[in-house]
Structures are given as C-alpha cells and as structure tokens.
Amino acid sequence: MTRLIVRRLLLGLLTLWLISLVVFAAMLALPGDAATAILGREATPERVAALRDQLNLEDSVVSQYLQWIGGVITGSFGESAATQQPVSELLSERVGNSLFLVFVASIVAIPLSIVIGVWLAMKRDKPVDHVGSTVSLILAALPEFVIGLGLVLLFATSVFQWFPAVSLLAPGERAWEAPEYVVLPAATLVLAVTPYISRIMRGSMVEVLESEYVTMARLKGLPERTVIWRHAVPNAIVPAIQVAALQLAWMAGGVVLVEYVFSYPGIGQLLVEAVANRDMLVVQAVVMLAAAVYVLMNLVADLATILVTPKLRTAAR
Amino acid sequence: MTDPRLEWLDDPVTRRQVLRGALSGAVVLGAGGMLGACGDDDDGGGGGGGGTPAQSEGQLRSGGQLRVGATGGGAKDTIDAHRPTVDTDIMRCWNLYESLAVRTPDFSELQMLLAESIEPEAKPDTWTVRLKQGVTFHNGKPVTADDVIFSLKRILDPKDPKVGAASIGYITQNQLRKMDDRTVRIKLEFANSGFPDDLGQYFNAIVPTDYNVENPVGTGPFMYKSFTAGQQSEFTKYPDYHEDGKPYVDSLTIIDFPSDEARTNALLGGQVDVIDNLPAAQVQNAEANPNLRVLSSETGAWQPFTMRIDQAPFDDNRVRQAFRLIVDREQMVQQVLSGHGSVANDLYARYDPMYAGDLPQRQQDLDQAKSLLKQAGREGLSVELVTAPVFQGIVQAAQVFAEQAKGAGVNVRVRRVDSGTFYGDNYLSWTFAQDFWASRVYLSQVAQGDLPDSPFNETHWPPDEKFINLIQQARAEVDEAKRREILHECQTMQYEQGGYIIPYFSNIIDAYSAKLGGFVEAKCGFPFGNYWLKNVGFLA
Numbered sequence: 138m139t140r141l142i143v144r145r146l147l148l149g150l151l152t153l154w155l156i157s158l159v160v161f162a163a164m165l166a167l168p169g170d171a172a173t174a175i176l177g178r179e180a181t182p183e184r185v186a187a188l189r190d191q192l193n194l195e196d197s198v199v200s201q202y203l204q205w206i207g208g209v210i211t212g213s214f215g216e217s218a219a220t221q222q223p224v225s226e227l228l229s230e231r232v233g234n235s236l237f238l239v240f241v242a243s244i245v246a247i248p249l250s251i252v253i254g255v256w257l258a259m260k261r262d263k264p265v266d267h268v269g270s271t272v273s274l275i276l277a278a279l280p281e282f283v284i285g286l287g288l289v290l291l292f293a294t295s296v297f298q299w300f301p302a303v304s305l306l307a308p309g310e311r312a313w314e315a316p317e318y319v320v321l322p323a324a325t326l327v328l329a330v331t332p333y334i335s336r337i338m339r340g341s342m343v344e345v346l347e348s349e350y351v352t353m354a355r356l357k358g359l360p361e362r363t364v365i366w367r368h369a370v371p372n373a374i375v376p377a378i379q380v381a382a383l384q385l386a387w388m389a390g391g392v393v394l395v396e397y398v399f400s401y402p403g404i405g406q407l408l409v410e411a412v413a414n415r416d417m418l419v420v421q422a423v424v425m426l427a428a429a430v431y432v433l434m435n436l437v438a439d440l441a442t443i444l445v446t447p448k449l450r451t452a453a454r
Numbered sequence: 455m456t457d458p459r460l461e462w463l464d465d466p467v468t469r470r471q472v473l474r475g476a477l478s479g480a481v482v483l484g485a486g487g488m489l490g491a492c493g494d495d496d497d498g499g500g501g502g503g504g505g506t507p508a509q510s511e512g513q514l515r516s517g518g519q520l521r522v523g524a525t526g527g528g529a530k531d532t533i534d535a536h537r538p539t540v541d542t543d544i545m546r547c548w549n550l551y552e553s554l555a556v557r558t559p560d561f562s563e564l565q566m567l568l569a570e571s572i573e574p575e576a577k578p579d580t581w582t583v584r585l586k587q588g589v590t591f592h593n594g595k596p597v598t599a600d601d602v603i604f605s606l607k608r609i610l611d612p613k614d615p616k617v618g619a620a621s622i623g624y625i626t627q628n629q630l631r632k633m634d635d636r637t638v639r640i641k642l643e644f645a646n647s648g649f650p651d652d653l654g655q656y657f658n659a660i661v662p663t664d665y666n667v668e669n670p671v672g673t674g675p676f677m678y679k680s681f682t683a684g685q686q687s688e689f690t691k692y693p694d695y696h697e698d699g700k701p702y703v704d705s706l707t708i709i710d711f712p713s714d715e716a717r718t719n720a721l722l723g724g725q726v727d728v729i730d731n732l733p734a735a736q737v738q739n740a741e742a743n744p745n746l747r748v749l750s751s752e753t754g755a756w757q758p759f760t761m762r763i764d765q766a767p768f769d770d771n772r773v774r775q776a777f778r779l780i781v782d783r784e785q786m787v788q789q790v791l792s793g794h795g796s797v798a799n800d801l802y803a804r805y806d807p808m809y810a811g812d813l814p815q816r817q818q819d820l821d822q823a824k825s826l827l828k829q830a831g832r833e834g835l836s837v838e839l840v841t842a843p844v845f846q847g848i849v850q851a852a853q854v855f856a857e858q859a860k861g862a863g864v865n866v867r868v869r870r871v872d873s874g875t876f877y878g879d880n881y882l883s884w885t886f887a888q889d890f891w892a893s894r895v896y897l898s899q900v901a902q903g904d905l906p907d908s909p910f911n912e913t914h915w916p917p918d919e920k921f922i923n924l925i926q927q928a929r930a931e932v933d934e935a936k937r938r939e940i941l942h943e944c945q946t947m948q949y950e951q952g953g954y955i956i957p958y959f960s961n962i963i964d965a966y967s968a969k970l971g972g973f974v975e976a977k978c979g980f981p982f983g984n985y986w987l988k989n990v991g992f993l994a
Contacts, residue, residue: 168871169878175530177539178844178890180877181909183615219530220683227529286715294722302723303716305709308682400716402685410528410684410712415874419529 138443142436149432156428157421161202164417170194171218174415192218205421215418219411224422228404232426234312235396235403239388241319242326247381250331254338254377255370261343270339273332281391285325285398292321304401312401322399329391330384337380341373348372375442382438389430514971514991520703522987523717523729527710531683534667535659536609536616541730542710544656546687548985549706551659551672554583554602555650559974559983561754561805561893564650568597568660568673570636572650578932579645583653585636589696591662592677599632604663606630606640618658620902620909622649645930647937648897655898656984675701675988684710695988702972702991721746721965728966728990730981731846734792740965747973749964750794754805754893755979757848759839759855759955760912765885767832771951776826778955780862781855782818786957790850794961800954801945803896805977808938810945823862836865837886842876845890847960852888855957882912893979896941900925904948913953921947969993 172188173180189195196204208215214224257269276284293302304318312319345351346369354364393405400406404423411419443449527542538547554569566572570584589597609618610627629641642649652658662671670678673696676689689706709726711717714733720726722743732740732748740746761768761777768774783797798804799815827833841852849870856866876887889912894902903910905922916922921944928940948954962976972990974983982990 167878168875168880173877173879173881174874175539177873177877178910179539179617179620180881181615181620183612183619184617187614217529219528289719289723294719298723301725302719303711303725305686305720305725308680308685397713398715400711400713400720406684406712407529413872413874414528414530416529 142440145436145439149429149436152432153425153428157206157425160421160424161205161417164412164415164420165198167412167415169415171415171417174413175219194218201417205418209425214422217411217416217419219414219416219419224418227407227419228422228426230309231402231404231407234306234401235389235392235405237312238319238322238326238396238401238403239385239392241323242330242388243381243385245323246327246330246384247334249327250334250381251338251370251374251377253331253335255342255365255373257335257339258342258346258373259365261346270336273336276328277332277336280394281325281329282394282398284328285322285395288321288324288328289398302399304399306402318399318401322395322401325395325398326388326392329395330381330388333384334377334381338373338377341376342369345369345373371445375446378441378445379438382434382441386431386434389427389434513994514702515994516699516702516704516991518703518992519705519707520728520970520987520990521707521709521726523711523720523726524708525714525717525729525731526712528684528712531681531710532667533670533678533681533687534616535661535665535670535672536605536618536657538617538657542687542708544980545708545730545985546681547656547659548674548980549676549689549708549987550670550674550678551656551661552674553654553656553658554585554660555654556656556984557651557654557893557895557978559976559978559980559986561977564654567654572653574647574649574932577645578647578649578930579642581640581642581649582633583638583640585638586696587636589673590694591673592671592692593662594694595662597660597662597673598635599638601660601662602638603630603632604665605658605660608661608665609658616657618655621652621655621898622658644926646897647929647932648895648901651895651898652901676706679705686710697988701988703987706987718965721967724967727970728964728982730962730964730985732963732965733846734794734961734963737792737794737963745968747966747968747970749966749973749975750961751964751975751977751983752796752959753962753977753979754803754959755891755962756798756802756956756959757845757851757888757890758802759851759957760884760887760889761953761955762883762885762912762914763917763951763953764914767830767835767837768885768953770830770832772826772830773832773835774951774953776823776830776832776862777859777864778816779819779823779826780859780864781816781955781957782858783816783957785858786851786854789854790847791958791960794963795958796961798956798958799949800952800956801949802891802954802956803894803899804959805893806896808896808941810942810949813946813949818858820861823864827862827864834863834865836867838867838869840869840871840876840880840884840887842871842873842888844873844876848888848890851957855955882910884912887912893977896945897925897929900944915953916947917951966990 171192172185172194176184176188205215217224217227257266260266289302292299300320301318304322306315306318351364351369354368392403393408396403396405397409408423524545525541527540532543533546535547535551538544552567554567555564555572556567558565568585568589570586572581572583574581583602585597591597606625607627609616610625624643626641626643631639633639659672675692675695677692679688679690681687686707686709691701691704717729718736721729737748737750740748761774763769778800787793787795787797799813801810803809827835839852841849843849852868856868859866902908904915924940924944928937931937931940962979962981964973964981969992970990971993974989976983978984
C-alpha cells in the first residue's frame with residue numbers, strides 16, 4: 138500500500154512537471170506579453186518598453202522557465218507581474234475561499250446524491266424515478282453558469298430576496314466568516330455535480346438490488362433498512378466514489394465559471410484575470426494547484442476504492 | 455487557455471446571448487423584475503436614441519454611505535493618479551484627484567478646477583497657469599506651483615511615461631517655470647490653442663510634491679481610506695473640498711465587477727446603490743423596477759472600425775468609401791446598442807463647437823459601394839476584421855458589419871481575439887480592426903490619433919502633408935472664425951478619405967437606486983457625468 142502511494146505520488150509529480158511545461162509554452166504562444174496586456178489600450182511603445190524593463194520580460198525564455206522552476210523548488214512562486222505582490226500571498230487569500238466553497242459543496246453534494254441514488258433505485262420505474270432521472274439529466278445538461286444565474290433570479294433578485302446575489306467579500310474577509318455569500322455558489326456546484334453522482338449511484342444500486350445476496354438477505358428476513366444500508370449500499374458505492382472524485386476534481390476547475398457569475402473572490406477569478414493579463418507566474422501557480430488537486434483526488438479515490446473493496450484491499454498488501 | 459467555454463467570460467454581451475438562447479428567451483436574465491416576461495425579448499425596442507433623464511426630484515441630504523459597482527477591474531488595478539487604464543481606475547481618479555481644468559459633463563465648456571486661469575501669451579506656444587487660492591490637498595497642504603511642476607514632470611518622465619504623456623508630450627520640460635507660488639509658465643514645442651483641453655484631462659491630475667502611491671493624496675472630493683486591487687476601494691468625504699456643500703455622502707466604496715451580470719445583480723439585490731454601464735439590453739427591465747432609476751445619456755463616445763489607409767485593400771480610397779457606404783447605421787444602433795446611441799457620420803468630436811455638422815449624413819448605399827469596389831478592381835473582396843471584447847458592443851458591431859457587408863458582396867471574416875492579443879504585438883498596426891474613444895474636442899482627438907506622431911494612430915492617417923499643415927495652422931490660429939474654416943477643411947478631408955468608419959455614438963447608461971439623486975447627463979462619455987460622485991446624494 139505504501140509503495141503504491143509513493144509510486145503514485147512520484148507519477149503525480151512527473152505529471153505536474155509536464156503540465157508546467159505545457160502551460161509555460163501555451164502562455165508564450167499567446168500573442169502579447171504582460172507589459173502590453175497590463176497597459177492595454179494605453180500601450181504606447183515608450184510605456185511598453187519602460188514596463189518590460191521593470192518586469193524583466195527581456196530575459197530569454199529558457200532562463201525565465203529555469204528561474205520559475207528554481208523558485209518553486211525553493212518554495213517561492215515569484216511575483217505577479219500585474220500587482221507586484223508575491224504570488225503565494227495573492228493565492229493564499231483566494232485558495233482558502235475556493236477550497237471552502239468546494240468543501241461546502243462536496244459535503245452537501247456527496248451524501249445527498251448517494252441518498253437520492255439509493256432512493257431512486259428503490260423506486261425504480263415508478264413515476265418518481267422517471268421524474269428524478271429527467272430532472273437530473275436536465276441539470277447535467279445545463280452549463281453551471283446558467284444554473285447559477287437561475288438561482289440568482291430565484292433566490293436573490295427577482296422572486297425572493299433571501300441571499301446576496303453577488304459574493305462581495307470585503308478585502309481580507311474569508312468566506313467562512315461570511316457564510317451567506319457561499320450559499321448560492323455552493324448550491325450551484327451542488328446542482329452541477331449531484332446528477333452525475335446520483336445517476337451512477339442509482340445504476341449500481343439497481344444492479345446490486347438484483348443480486349443474489351440481496352435476495353438472500355431479504356429471504357433471511359433481515360429488515361429492509363439493514364438490507365439496504367448494510368449489504369447493498371457498501372457494494373454499490375465503489376463506482377460512485379470514483380465519479381465523486383472525478384466531480385471533485387472537476388470542481389477545482391469548474392469553480393472558475395461559478396466564481397465568475399457570483400464575483401466570488403477565489404482562484405477561478407484569479408486565473409481568468411491572470412490569463413488576460415499574461416501574468417505568467419500567477420497562471421502557472423493556479424494551474425499547478427488545480428492539477429495537484431486533480432492528481433490527489435484521483436489518488437484518494439483509488440485508495441478509497443481499495444479500502445471498500447475487500448478483494449483489492451487484500452491484494453494490495 | 456483556449457477553451458471555448460471560457461470565451462464568453464470576457465464578453466458580457468455574447469454571454470447574455472448564449473444564455474438567452476439557453477433559456478429560449480423566456481427568462482430575461484439578470485435583469486430586473488420579471489420572470490417569463492411575455493416572451494418579448496429585450497433587444498430592439500430600447501427607449502429610443504434620446505437620453506431620457508430619470509432625474510430624481512427633491513433635495514439631497516448630507517450623509518450616507520454610497521456603494522458603487524464599477525465595470526471590470528482586476529489584479530492590475532491601480533490608484534496611481536497618473537496610471538489609470540481601466541474603468542475602475544478612472545472612477546477612482548476622478549474622485550480622489552483633480553486636474554487644472556475639466557470639460558463639464560455637458561461638454562459645453564472647459565471649467566477651471568484647480569486653475570483660476572490658463573492663458574496664452576500672444577502666440578499660443580507659451581501659457582501661464584494661475585492657481586486658485588485656498589485649494590488644499592487632503593493633508594491640508596495648499597496646492598502650489600511646485601506641485602503643478604512636479605505633477606507634469608511625473609507624467610512626462612521619459613524613463614516611465616504615464617498615461618498623460620501622450621496628451622501633453624509637447625510641453626518643453628526643461629522650460630517649466632515657477633513664476634510665484636501660484637503661477638507656472640509653460641512653454642510648448644509648438645503653438646497650440648487647444649492646450650488647456652489637453653491639460654484638462656483626468657489623467658493629468660495634480661498631486662503634491664511628496665506624492666506617495668501607498669497613501670495617495672489629492673484635491674478631489676473624496677479622501678483615500680483603503681484600496682485592494684481587483685476587489686474594492688474605500689474613500690471618505692473630504693470636508694474641506696473646495697466646492698461648498700460637496701460631496702454629499704460621508705463615504706464612498708467602489709467595488710470591482712468583472713462580470714456585467716454580477717454588477718447588475720448586485721444592484722437588483724441592493725448590494726450596491728449605483729452601477730455604471732448598465733448593458734443596453736437590460737434597460738427596459740431595470741426601468742420597470744420601481745426601486746431603480748436609469749439614466750441613458752447621449753455622449754460623444756465613439757467606437758470606430760479602423761482601416762489602415764497605407765495597406766491594401768484600404769490604401770485605395772474607393773475601397774474605404776465603399777466600406778463606409780456598406781454600413782446601415784440605424785440598424786447598427788438598434789442591433790448593437792438596443793437603440794441607446796445615435797447615428798454618426800464618420801467624424802468624431804460631435805460636441806466640439808467646430809464640428810462639421812453640415813456634411814451630409816452618410817447612408818447605406820450598397821449599389822454605390824459595389825460600383826466603387828468594381829472601379830477599384832476589388833469585387834468580391836474578402837478581408838479579416840480583428841475584434842476583441844474591449845468595450846461594450848464592439849464585437850457585436852463587427853458581426854453586424856460582416857452581415858451588412860454581404861449585401862455588397864464583401865466577405866468580412868470576423869476574427870475575435872482576447873484583449874491581451876488585441877493589445878499585443880499587432881496593436882495599432884492591424885489592417886482592419888476596431889477601437890473605442892471618449893468624447894474629446896477635435897484638436898485633442900487629432901493629436902491622439904490622427905497625426906504621424908500621435909500615440910494611437912491606428913488608421914495611419916493622414917495620407918499627405920496637407921492635413922498636417924492645416925492642423926498646425928489651426929493650432930496656432932487665435933481667430934475663431936479662421937480656425938473654424940481650417941478645421942472644416944480638415945474634417946472634409948477625413949469625411950472624404952478617412953480610414954475610420956464611425957457608425958454611431960454610444961450612450962452611457964447609469965443605473966441607480968431610487969433613493970439617490972443628483973445624477974446628470976454625461977455627454978462627456980463618462981458615467982455619472984465625469985464620474986462625479988460628489989454630485990450624488992441620498993434624497994432627503
């Protein structure tokens with residue numbers, strides 16, 4: 138097991154390094170640089186030259202990359218070209234907010250979708266199952282920013298005024314200090330991921346409910362509650378864990394769109410802006426972070442699968 | 455990075471259209487009031503070209519906290535008096551700092567602000583600025599000639615030229631002379647009777663000699679309290695402001711909104727009291743909301759298509775004229791601005807007293823366009839139009855133009871890039887692209903974009919020396935009637951041969967809570983009339 142984890146972590150590092158190369162190359166391929174992007178419309182040649190000089194943009198590509206990777210190894214992500222702030226400082230404020238959002242969304246979404254999946258499987262082919270399937274298909278098909286704007290219309294502006302429409306955290310204020318700003322963005326994420334997980338859960342639950350050992354358990358006279366939660370669910374949950382992990386990993390990136398809709402000060406907003414500003418080091422840091430989350434979530438999902446699957450659990454020893 | 459799903463992010467209007475499609479027009483998104491609003495989509499009908507001032511009546515009271523939603527903003531935001539680039543920067547600058555003079559919101563006159571007078575000597579290549587008495591910076595220090603000289607030198611600094619360097623670069627720096635504490639003598643490299651207007655731009659503000667961006671001090675109606683790039687900035691009322699009784703409110707918070715939807719929603723949800731640049735398509739809905747007021751002002755702001763007159767196919771004037779005849783301007787105002795704009799005539803500076811308003815209004819004439827293209831040997835022409843979501847509506851304008859061009863057998867391929875690319879290495883040298891400009895007087899505008907040494911000469915105008923000579927004559931001419939004559943000739947040249955297609959002047963649309971008053975129309979092309987939140991207060 139330890140060997141497996143170490144091996145996976147090393148592979149993860151390799152993946153991250155490759156991603157850093159790709160992102161670096163992609164940023165270089167984009168026309169314009171930080172100086173022209175920051176000055177925007179006011180980019181006269183004189184001002185661009187002065188700013189390029191200030192930002193050390195005249196260094197060669199290789200030396201820029203080596204400088205960056207050297208910094209990362211020593212724990213420094215460099216300075217943002219747009220704000221002159223250390224990237225780590227810029228990120229630390231935002232990362233907390235984004236993680237909190239994803240965390241709230243997942244602790245709601247995962248149990249919720251498992252319960253929904255189980256329930257729909259038990260009501261298989263009844264009207265409620267059809268309605269549930271249809272609704273989840275519709276939600277899955279809607280882009281998350283549409284869901285977000287729908288929630289705003291419903292709960293913030295037009296129908297009810299229960300929650301703030303926009304997450305205006307004061308500078309320095311953290312998301313957990315103002316939970317009312319997290320409700321609608323988190324609800325959006327929940328609605329975006331729940332359909333996937335619950336559909337998988339329903340599918341595998343249906344399969345399990347048809348299996349012989351469930352029939353056996355029922356014939357044995359076990360109460361239905363025990364049959365479902367003790368015998369059926371633990372066996373049906375593996376595919377759901379995999380999908381849930383994928384969804385969590387997706388959230389690390391999908392949060393971009395949701396944050397934009399709500400003006401939520403997280404890494405998503407930071408990334409969109411950094412790309413527009415050609416703010417190389419910030420883009421690198423955010424992408425690395427999202428990629429690291431992706432790698433880790435996949436690892437966690439695999440480990441969880443191993444832990445709930447006896448066959449794999451013993452094999453891995 | 456090139457994920458098409460992200461593309462809408464920087465383009466509010468496209469996004470709104472996507473959404474409109476997604477919800478089949480049933481729900482008017484993000485806009486006020488109604489769900490399932492009778493299937494009448496919000497395009498097209500908008501309240502006509504005219505600014506219908508939703509002027510609040512009643513007295514304003516002192517006090518209250520004003521929260522303003524500003525368009526855009528992000529990590530590159532600045533509070534430096536001389537580096538404003540985006541909307542949020544500009545709003546902060548107007549409220550924190552002041553220039554020597556300023557065009558009034560109705561654009562009718564140049565009002566003295568910190569200066570008591572800006573007078574030329576016999577020839578307008580030497581000017582004397584006399585400061586008002588008793589105007590103080592937020593730290594209590596009076597504004598003196600030293601501050602003026604310091605500020606101008608800071609703007610012009612050749613090692614680090616600021617935004618304003620492009621407008622007053624013709625000041626002879628080593629001949630800035632302090633005559634006494636309140637008087638500065640400024641020598642120019644050439645005679646220019648339009649100098650006070652160039653000086654009176656918001657980015658040429660006066661700051662004290664010990665100016666420190668970390669704790670910025672100005673003379674404006676509001677004092678600095680805090681600033682967080684990409685989020686918000688806070689200000690408090692400057693009690694000793696030199697206009698009595700202003701500002702009305704005790705504190706001002708300017709909040710960044712990269713997304714148009716979020717800004718509008720924040721207003722609807724009561725999280726901010728006022729926003730600038732309400733998307734035109736949402737005006738009707740906001741007007742239907744009893745808690746909101748909308749002020750749509752006609753302005754002199756223009757968003758041209760830019761044709762490079764020194765590059766094929768636009769080096770042939772017949773092609774340029776044909777392209778100008780392709781545009782159905784009225785349709786463009788309706789489709790792009792939902793009616794919130796007015797038709798233009800390929801000339802800028804409509805509010806300059808010397809605007810050549812007598813030249814006939816150019817109309818769409820596809821037959822004439824086709825025939826001109828045929829004469830030029832350019833039948834079935836195919837060109838690329840580079841556009842970017844750098845200003846509301848211009849990407850849509852590009853699409854509408856491409857559609858209209860089909861009528862003349864011209865194939866316009868719209869190439870949409872992000873703003874970083876647009877302002878990248880090809881900036882100011884695209885063959886066929888777009889841009890946006892605020893209201894300016896004619897000569898200031900020419901200096902910015904239509905002379906060989908202009909910083910933003912995107913059409914590579916003029917075609918010959920004649921135009922340059924005329925402009926130099928006009929600048930040196932002190933007799934108004936003669937200047938009018940010369941400038942008319944200049945504008946006629948541009949009308950007949952220019953590289954700009956100027957289809958319309960766009961409106962500025964402010965939206966605010968019905969609890970507020972004091973908003974004025976903004977012909978100047980800046981929201982709230984010069985962003986002057988000092989005039990805004992809560993109704994008594």
